[in-house]
Amino acid sequence: MGFATDAIHIGQEPDPATGAVIVPIYQTSTFVQEELGKHKGYEYARTSNPTRAALERNLAALERGRFAFAFASGMAAINAVMTLFKAGDHVAAGRNLYGGTFRLFERVLKDFGLTFSYADTRQLEEVERALRPETRLLFVETPTNPIMEITDLAAVAKLAHRHGILLAVDNTFMSPFFQQPLELGADIVVHSTTKYLNGHSDGVGGAVILKDARLAERLKFIQNAAGAVLGPFDSWLILRGVKTLAVRMRQHNANGMAVAQHLERHPKVRKVYYPGLSSHPQRDLARKQMSGFGGMLSFETGSLENARAVLKSVRLCSLAESLGGVETLISHPATMTHASVPAEERKQLGITDGLVRISVGIEDVEDIMADLDQALDQIPN
Numbered sequence: 063m064g065f066a067t068d069a070i071h072i073g074q075e076p077d078p079a080t081g082a083v084i085v086p087i088y089q090t091s092t093f094v095q096e097e098l099g100k101h102k103g104y105e106y107a108r109t110s111n112p113t114r115a116a117l118e119r120n121l122a123a124l125e126r127g128r129f130a131f132a133f134a135s136g137m138a139a140i141n142a143v144m145t146l147f148k149a150g151d152h153v154a155a156g157r158n159l160y161g162g163t164f165r166l167f168e169r170v171l172k173d174f175g176l177t178f179s180y181a182d183t184r185q186l187e188e189v190e191r192a193l194r195p196e197t198r199l200l201f202v203e204t205p206t207n208p209i210m211e212i213t214d215l216a217a218v219a220k221l222a223h224r225h226g227i228l229l230a231v232d233n234t235f236m237s238p239f240f241q242q243p244l245e246l247g248a249d250i251v252v253h254s255t256t257k258y259l260n261g262h263s264d265g266v267g268g269a270v271i272l273k274d275a276r277l278a279e280r281l282k283f284i285q286n287a288a289g290a291v292l293g294p295f296d297s298w299l300i301l302r303g304v305k306t307l308a309v310r311m312r313q314h315n316a317n318g319m320a321v322a323q324h325l326e327r328h329p330k331v332r333k334v335y336y337p338g339l340s341s342h343p344q345r346d347l348a349r350k351q352m353s354g355f356g357g358m359l360s361f362e363t364g365s366l367e368n369a370r371a372v373l374k375s376v377r378l379c380s381l382a383e384s385l386g387g388v389e390t391l392i393s394h395p396a397t398m399t400h401a402s403v404p405a406e407e408r409k410q411l412g413i414t415d416g417l418v419r420i421s422v423g424i425e426d427v428e429d430i431m432a433d434l435d436q437a438l439d440q441i442p443n
């Protein structure tokens with residue numbers, strides 16, 4: 063079946079108990095047992111819950127994996143992946159990760175003996191140079207947030223496997239509708255489901271998807287043992303969101319491209335970062351491994367004052383962290399999502415004080431462009 067059909071149906075068969083078309087919210091902490099050791103597959107809701115299980119089956123199918131595990135947030139999902147490893151293990155990661163991921167690595171996991179180094183994962187030689195004998199994982203985000211740099215997933219998967227290393231990819235920005243890292247050779251996919259998978263900005267969640275049964279068994283053990291599971295209501299919200307993922311992503315993509323082109327022509331905008339633009343240095347690679355360019359873009363206003371003027375003046379676009387919802391959100395990476403990245407590193411990454419990020423929603427695109435135009439007019443000539 064096609065992607066949209068899978069999104070609507072997999073894991074979501076009519077409820078066997080009642081025939082309900084929609085998977086119920088099994089808001090229960092425990093499940094009665096007929097006699098010792100005899101139950102219907104569920105014992106205690108941290109270990110497994112039918113609503114969460116439905117979501118996990120659905121996400122496994124959409125990412126073309128075999129197993130999925132839903133967590134209380136994207137960070138909880140990433141943290142669970144990292145606990146597959148042990149003190150002394152080394153992780154090579156992209157140099158331009160989501161700020162919260164960088165913070166988890168540097169300010170939490172380092173204290174437990176994991177070591178990290180960072181590379182520009184666009185450059186295979188740089189990735190190879192970052193590897194050590196004790197490297198166990200390569201962790202990549204593509205496109206990166208907010209500069210939209212693209213890593214060649216098939217190439218880094220090959221490189222990682224040649225060195226006996228696992229490849230994990232944070233696929234939050236693209237969603238499985240536009241990019242399927244497991245098909246390109248990755249071993250592990252992580253998501254902040256808070257973003258496109260949910261799509262309606264009304265729940266925080268995360269997921270890990272993989273193919274390998276042994277890794278999956280260990281991750282299931284960790285999910286239950288550490289317990290950062292996604293609750294049934296949040297699981298249900300994501301299931302509901304995922305049903306429209308295909309139509310939403312098509313519209314995010316169309317609006318994203320239109321806004322990117324519009325901003326690129328705007329005299330007050332110095333540069334636009336969007337992988338669908340011909341000015342993007344990696345557009346061909348983006349075309350090769352993604353089936354669309356998505357709704358995320360950033361643009362350079364030239365200074366903190368200019369960025370502040372734009373962000374203060376928008377009316378339709380909401381000034382807020384996060385992304386991937388139906389509504390357009392606008393943010394300032396240097397002081398919001400990437401505030402935990404040291405200023406010097408931000409500078410090296412191109413995350414200037416004048417950079418503004420937009421998660422282009424699915425409103426009428428003319429309204430989004432008109433709002434940005436009137437906000438850009440506030441920048442002095």
Ligand SMILES: Cc1ncc(COP(=O)(O)O)c(C=O)c1O
Nearest residue numbers: 135136137160232234254256267
């Ligand atoms: C790319 C990416 N990965 C992970 C996360 C963390 O997800 P959460 O906020 O659901 O914990 C985010 C959050 O913004 C993100 O943008």
